Amino acid sequence: MTISRLSKGYGQIYTGDGKGKTTAALGQSLRAAGNGLKSFIVQFMKNCPYSEIHSLSFLSDWRTIEQYGNDTFVLESKMPADNDIIVAHQALQQGRTAMVSGKYDNVILDEICIALHYNLVKLEEVFQLLSDKLLIVE
Numbered sequence: 837m838t839i840s841r842l843s844k845g846y847g848q849i850y851t852g853d854g855k856g857k858t859t860a861a862l863g864q865s866l867r868a869a870g871n872g873l874k875s876f877i878v879q880f881m882k883n884c885p886y887s888e889i890h891s892l893s894f895l896s897d898w899r900t901i902e903q904y905g906n907d908t909f910v911l912e913s914k915m916p917a918d919n920d921i922i923v924a925h926q927a928l929q930q931g932r933t934a935m936v937s938g939k940y941d942n943v944i945l946d947e948i949c950i951a952l953h954y955n956l957v958k959l960e961e962v963f964q965l966l967s968d969k970l971l972i973v974e
Contacts, residue, residue, distance in 0.1 A: 859888055874899065876931070876943045878945050880951040882903045905927065921956050931943055
């Protein structure tokens with residue numbers, strides 16, 4: 837059974853200091869694929885082939901995933917470099933592009949809260965993205 841495209845958008849935020857946020861978000865793309873909906877996933881601060889990403893390769897017709905940056909500065913307890921900020925903005929722009937393209941039913945900004953925490957992107961920019969989404973569905 838497939839469901840029709842959603843007439844309005846919904847937002848879900850997964851946050852916390854432990855494991856499971858990415859897995860929960862990717863679970864949404866799995867549910868979407870099961871309903872014939874396409875997902876676009878932008879991963880902030882990641883550039884590794886995590887096990888969940890490998891598993892999702894079997895659903896490549898139903899989801900697109902792009903990784904931007906890495907979390908080396910976090911692991912080394914350093915401030916993010918200028919390039920980390922540039923890459924985070926590229927990720928945010930790619931999420932915006934996917935959102936307005938009409939090609940995807942589900943857009944996931946994985947680790948956007950962490951990117952906000954490390955000032956890689958500004959809260960106002962994320963609010964603008966959400967505001968733009970509201971304009972699309974109205």
